[in-house]
Amino acid sequence: MTVLFFILTETLSKIKPCSTVQPTCPGPKVISKLWILSLRHKLQANRCCNLFKDDPCYKCAEGWELHGGKCYYFSNNKSSWNKSRDECRAKGGDLVKIDSSTEQRRLRDVMTEAEDKFWIGLTDSAVEGRWVWVDGSSLNESLRFWSGKEPDNWKGHNGEYPDGEDCAKMGEQGGAKDLKCWFDAFCSNPHRSICEKAAVKGQF
Template identity: 75%
Template sequence: MKCESNLTETLSKIKSCSTVQPTCPGPKVIDDPCYKCEAGWELHGGKCYYFSNNKSSWNKSRDECRAKGGDLVKIDSREEQSFLERRLRDVMTRDEDKFWIGLTDSAAEGRWVWVDGSSLDQSLKFWSRNEPDNWKGHNGEHPDGEDCARMGAKGGADDCWFDAFCSKPHRSICEKAGVKGQIKNVCD
């Protein structure tokens, strides 16, 4: 009789073990379909955006973006432009806040090129009225004119790109690709 009860006990242990086993294959890593951004960056459309607070020249702003693993923003669609306009209204603290974007004609006057080397798409340009005007300053003190693009208008004017002197200190918008995360599923 004792032997039988031992057997029953052992069988019940095996049975409970086998019910636990299939639900817990051990730790496995599964791809998370969501894009992630680092702290301080904002996610939109699979890309991460960083709105700087400090003001620098266009070149220095670009260096700062690249040091963070990105570059000055390249605007690929009307939807992206609208998103940035909306966000700037929130992050601008003063009327004079303007933000560098990754667009310049410093290599050849009038040929606007993005930081990735692509030319400005003529159907996707958002210049303010009468811009770009390549202004040379009140007394022509900037003979090269305005070669870098900025955006930002506290009033929220649409199509708010302006050309400006690249040396002028402005805030900037950095962009980099979002990263798809991985979740580690660990069973207890």
């Protein structure tokens, strides 16, 4: 667009004033062609945005990572599930909702360290056994990535946690080596978290 603007400016500076009796004046024709060219450039750029969601057409704020039209923030500090969600909301997002195996794989691939355990936006605190995402939607039975016998709603060695484990995290000791790496956990436990929000499409 900058190049087109420069060409248009240079062209206009060289066009002599036209009288009403000069039908062959080149000025309007040149301007028309340049205008059409600029529109084509804009349409082509927008078409690229639609085809490649990870290209510069989509943007995330500093500190967030872009994947598939979404922005992800991996916190460094550890907090309870509720506090982690508050922190995500304060950043304009929410705890992550995982909508596909592709998204699960992308998040899993980030978890390479021994202590990579992250809260995700899934809980059954309202009704035991009914897992719900932070947007109110129920967990899709075909998109369950629980590890082993999870969720087990463990209540402690001596029943010291009567409410059991009502919040979901992903990753465990040694990192997440398998797609099935969700665990239910005590919501008060401090863990890192993954925030999510929609990427912003750039303007041309």
